[in-house]
Structures are given as structure tokens and as C-alpha cells.
Amino acid sequence: MSRLIGPYTADPCxxxxxxxxxxxxxxxxxxxxxxxxxxxxxxxxxxxxxxTDIDVHDTVRADLPDRTLYGTAWQVEDDRVLVRGSGGEFLVWVERWRILVY
Structure with missing residues (x-):
């Protein structure tokens, strides 16, 4: 089970x-x-x-170099995903390889 450590999410080996x-x-x-x-x-x-199977409105996690974001896939392209935070608190393009669908 993953857990939060500061602004990041830790995953088990x-x-x-x-x-x-x-x-x-x-x-x-x-x-x-x-x-x-x-x-x-x-x-x-x-x-x-x-x-490869990310759809608009999927709940996603984005592992960025400076933090982990949780949100909704707002727009999906071949190599990137637009992630929207709950309540519209952020809108950020993220490389597809950094995305995990929840």
C-alpha cells in the first residue's frame, strides 16, 4: 500500500x-x-x-520530480495527459509515463 511522505507518494518494493x-x-x-x-x-x-488505457475523467496519480499529484484526467493525448486537481485547484500537463490510473 502506498503512503504519503511529504509532497510525494512512496511505493513498496x-x-x-x-x-x-x-x-x-x-x-x-x-x-x-x-x-x-x-x-x-x-x-x-x-x-x-x-x-495506455487512460480515459477522460479517470482518477490518476502523477509522479512528478518535485511532488505527487492526484486528480482527474482532463484531456488525453498520445504522449501526455492534462491533470486537473479536485475543485480545479490545478491544471497541469504531465508526460504519460508518469501517470498511474487509480
Whole structure:
């Protein structure tokens, strides 16, 4: 289960379950776009597929370099998503690989 740490969301490692803020890096694997993550505790690496099935009004999480945002997909393009915060508190374009659908 993920939890908030300051302005970020920490995710557990699937091997050792250590919770840490992991931004990942975009990669291509087997012809698909993915995000590569690394656990600094046990050195385990894993891939998360880039979300391809994002629809307008989906609830999403955006892992940005300076914070984690939760909101609604307001507009979806091939390589980016416009994320709107609840009550319209923010409207931000985010690269698709940084988005997780909730």
C-alpha cells in the first residue's frame, strides 16, 4: 500500500516491501513503453507498463520530480495527459509515463 511522505507518494518494493519514493525512468521493453524502478535497499529492479488505457475523467496519480499529484484526467493525448486537481485547484500537463490510473 502506498503512503504519503511529504509532497510525494512512496511505493513498496515488490521483493522486500521497503517503501520509498521511486520516480522511475522511461524505457522500452519488448516493444512496449515501460517505467523502470529500482529498490535502493535490495537492488531489485522491475518494470511498470506505461498506462495506455487512460480515459477522460479517470482518477490518476502523477509522479512528478518535485511532488505527487492526484486528480482527474482532463484531456488525453498520445504522449501526455492534462491533470486537473479536485475543485480545479490545478491544471497541469504531465508526460504519460508518469501517470498511474487509480
Amino acid at each position: 515488490p521483493r522486500c516491501f521497503t517503501e520509498e519514493v521511486r520516480h522511475g525512468a522511461p524505457v522500452s521493453a519488448a516493444g512496449r513503453d515501460a517505467v523502470r524502478h529500482l529498490c535502493r535497499t535490495c537492488a531489485h529492479t522491475w518494470l511498470r507498463p506505461v498506462e
